[in-house]
Amino acid sequence: MIVCRLQDILNTSRDVQTETWASRRLLLEEDGMGFSMHETTIFAGTQTHIWYKNHLEAVYCVAGEGEVELIETGEVFKIVPGTLYALNKHDNHYLRATTADLKLVCTFNPPLVGTEVHDEEGVYATPEQMRAAQV
Numbered sequence: 339m340i341v342c343r344l345q346d347i348l349n350t351s352r353d354v355q356t357e358t359w360a361s362r363r364l365l366l367e368e369d370g371m372g373f374s375m376h377e378t379t380i381f382a383g384t385q386t387h388i389w390y391k392n393h394l395e396a397v398y399c400v401a402g403e404g405e406v407e408l409i410e411t412g413e414v415f416k417i418v419p420g421t422l423y424a425l426n427k428h429d430n431h432y433l434r435a436t437t438a439d440l441k442l443v444c445t446f447n448p449p450l451v452g453t454e455v456h457d458e459e460g461v462y463a464t465p466e467q468m469r470a471a472q473v
């Protein structure tokens with residue numbers, strides 16, 4: 339069995355920080371679960387462009403307030419505690435935290451390999467690309 343406590347991965351390679359979010363990667367590909375699971379904070383007052391062309395992601399909000407805007411349709415969905423959204427169509431979107439930091443639990447299929455961050459299009463590299471870069 340795997341037991342991972344948030345405090346054990348803070349300030350390690352599983353604690354990935356950008357200007358608009360911090361992602362604590364509780365489960366990664368190497369853990370063998372077939373998905374990765376992260377505790378993610380989106381900083382209040384920020385907007386992040388995201389387009390996971392190579393992954394499916396489900397996101398469950400546990401605290402804060404924000405919104406997702408689908409770029410193709412302009413639809414906007416409010417995100418509050420108790421909301422789940424699943425990017426089942428690799429949806430190109432903006433994620434905004436409005437009045438308070440958004441606290442999210444995120445799962446990815448295929449699992450993230452390690453230190454993925456968004457490229458200029460909002461995309462994470464494929465697991466194969468990540469593994470090749472680590473060699």
Ligand SMILES: CC(=O)NCC[C@H](N)C(=O)O
Nearest residue numbers: 359361376378397442444
């Ligand atoms: C909800 C979302 O996609 N936020 C960006 C960070 C990402 N979820 C991650 O934890 O790697």
